[in-house]
Amino acid sequence: MASPNALTSQDDDFPRWYQDVVAKAEMADNGPVRGTMVIRPYGYAIWERMQNELDARIKAAGAQNAYFPLFIPESYFAREAEHVEGFSPELAVVTHAGGADLTEPIVVRPTSETVIGEFMAKWVQSYRDLPLLLNQWANVVRWELRPRLFLRSSEFLWQEGHTAHASYEEAASYARRIHLETYLDFIVNVMAVPALAGIKPPRERFAGAINSLTCEAMMRDGKALQMSTSHELGQNFARAFGIVFQSEDGQSEVCHTTSWGASTRLVGGLIMAHGDDRGLVVPPRLAPVQAVVIAVREDNDVLDACGSVNAALQRAGVKSVIDRGRGSFGRRVTDWEIKGVPLRVEIGPRDLANQVATIVRRDDGAKVVVGLNDLASTALTLLDEQQAQLLALATTRRDEATTDVETIEDAIAAAQSGFARIEWRHLGESGEDQLNEVAVSVRCLQRPDGTTPQNPDEDNLIAVVAKSY
RNA sequence: CGGGCUGUAGCGCAGUUUGGUUAGCGCGCUGCGUUCGGGACGCAGAGGUCCCCGGUUCAAAUCCGGGCAGCCCGACCA
Known part of the structure; x- marks a missing residue:
């Protein structure tokens, strides 16, 4: 077969190859404002396929779609300390509208925990109202200084699920259900990407969460990409927004909430997980054109x-x-x-x-x-x-680029070209610091058998360590 | 915020140092014809606020002053 040179080859310059594919497969263009993205029909058709598959799974898990506003009062963010701290650097804030300065600035949503919390508090009165299972398909804005189409843009599209439950156990098991039955199932069986399912170490958690579950995939350059997240929010937001209910025995109790999302970043993951020197490779079950x-x-x-x-x-x-x-x-x-x-x-x-x-x-x-x-x-x-073959090949590539190590030095070395697995107890805060200094991080914690732990304190956990997007 | 660089056709660029007739090249685009088993070719075309404002000059993409926008590196943030 003749070798086409329509694209930069992956080996020559992987980021350039990625840009070439996005442009030449007519997936997206840069928008007029730096960091914004115009999704072209072919890119959007792929996103619509992802939406259809995810939406069906979300509904099968009992959640209903709704829509909450783009504009959020700034004061809402202040109610949850970690949340506001985590998000304030990337907020876009409207201070002027309708020809006048606003008395209270309005935040363009970076995520909707706060508004949705406010309304959950209104809607939840009794244990009979629980669980409350909501999802919305929306755009969000997180100001980015180093944007890349699909992977990191100042505005992107996603779904965000938000649920309220009567107990910690119910909330945790629902977050886990979404993590496994919605996200991991879609990523593995439709996208043919053998993602690793696990939890984030404490420092990598979502701002305001008590536990974050993640699906981490290996790209063809050996770097990791987070494909989805599901968070146990504990009672942090429920307390801040007054999401309380009267239990069967008449007591007033605080709900346990979750949130979970997957975004147009999945399109970037698709490109980098399967693409080759001839361009994009779309698995048949995902392909808008087969x-x-x-x-x-x-x-x-x-x-x-x-x-x-x-x-x-x-x-x-x-x-x-x-x-x-x-x-x-x-x-x-x-x-x-x-x-x-x-x-x-x-x-x-x-x-x-x-x-x-x-x-x-x-x-x-x-x-x-x-x-x-x-x-x-x-x-x-x-x-x-072809569907089966793509998953098998990606799994082989992932496993061949994954190394079991015992020292931090070896982990850093292995992370230059793939994933390193190291016992979590060998790392600790200082170990994570050492990794972070050289742009390597703990992508997720797994049990030795590859399943998702309940929390980072379980015995014998394995830390999967890599460079990431 | 500091340093460096760039702004010329849809995209990528040359031309600016040393001012001079009609601003050019590649890709793309339009029409016609020949082609077609792995990015075809010929001919004919269309397309410009040379970032903006002001100045110098017989004459400015080119020189001078001011402004704006974008990119890269660093810092900041995570």
């Missing part, structure tokens, strides 16, 4: 065959499109490859003469010649195989 049908030569006969092949694929449930009338064959091939579409169906005069078509897989470039009658069923099989 197959593209291309006429090698745009004769009427060939175009007719493309039309019926496309129709057959769609009837079989494959998200298929035809690309025609748009430049040379080679150009179209390259363009769809950069976009990461899982299957490319090529039909030319030679194929047509034999009543066959050529199917090319995006992941390994393998070509299969299939009879036109069998094409749809073969395509379905190839999509399934």
Whole structure:
């Protein structure tokens, strides 16, 4: 196969490669205000697929969608000490509106714990109102000095779930349920990314949380990316906002709340987890376009065959499109490859003469010649195989770039090109300081069997250590 | 906040040192034709507030003064 040089190669310059993919796959542009992002139709189609999959899982977990305002009174943030301290550097604040200075500044939401807390307090009266399970799809603003499209932008899109429960145990188990059944399931089984599920060490927790659960994925350059977070907020916000309920025996009790989110950063994770030197690679179950049908030569006969092949694929449930009338064959091939579409169906005069078509897989470039009658069923099989193959390959890459170590020095060395696993009790505050000094951090704590601990004080926990985005 | 750099077509840039006719190149874009099994080619076109304001001059993208915007590094923050 000829090697295209449409993109900078990953080995030459990984950040440049990332920018090239975002631009050439037509996913996003920089907005006019530094740090803002214009999400283009193809990038947004991928985000919509993520939304659909996540929304279905969120609803299956019993949460309902609602919407809370973009503008939040500044005084709300002051009510929870750690929260305000954690967020104040990145807040955008409106001080002037309607032609006049405002008496109280208004914060553009960086997250909605505070407003939602205020209304939960209003809505929750009795134990019969619990659990209260809410979610919203929204944009948030966190002012960023070093923006990167999808990974870190001053405005981004996400969902944020907020729940209130009667007991610590209920809240903790709901946060864990979202962590595993919504996020980890989506990331592994749809995105085909073998993320590690664990909890954050205390210093990496969300501002105001008592425990933060995280899914951490390895990118192809060996760095970690946090794909989702789920927080146990304890009674911190419930106390600050007066979320109290009357229990069955008539006592007044303070709720236990959770919050959890996943953002357009997932799109960045998708790019860096699977992408190769030919561009993006989108797993079939996530792909907004699963197959593209291309006429090698745009004769009427060939175009007719493309039309019926496309129709057959769609009837079989494959998200298929035809690309025609748009430049040379080679150009179209390259363009769809950069976009990461899982299957490319090529039909030319030679194929047509034999009543066959050529199917090319995006992941390994393998070509299969299939009879036109069998094409749809073969395509379905190839999509399934590719989904499994992507997860298997990413898992192998992750494991090969993960090293068990016993000293901090070895951890730092291993973190230059991947993940290091070290016993949590070997680190401590000073160990984390040493890591942080060289831009390495504890990404998550796991049990030895890879499951998610209840808290950082469990015995025998493993710290996964890496550089991160 | 400190230091450095940049602003010229949609994008990337040259031209500015040494002022001079119609501001140029690559990619992209439009039309026509030939092509088409891994980023095609030819011909013909469209597209400009040379960041802004002022000054010097017969003449300013180019020189002078002021302003604005952006980028990089550092600091700050996490």
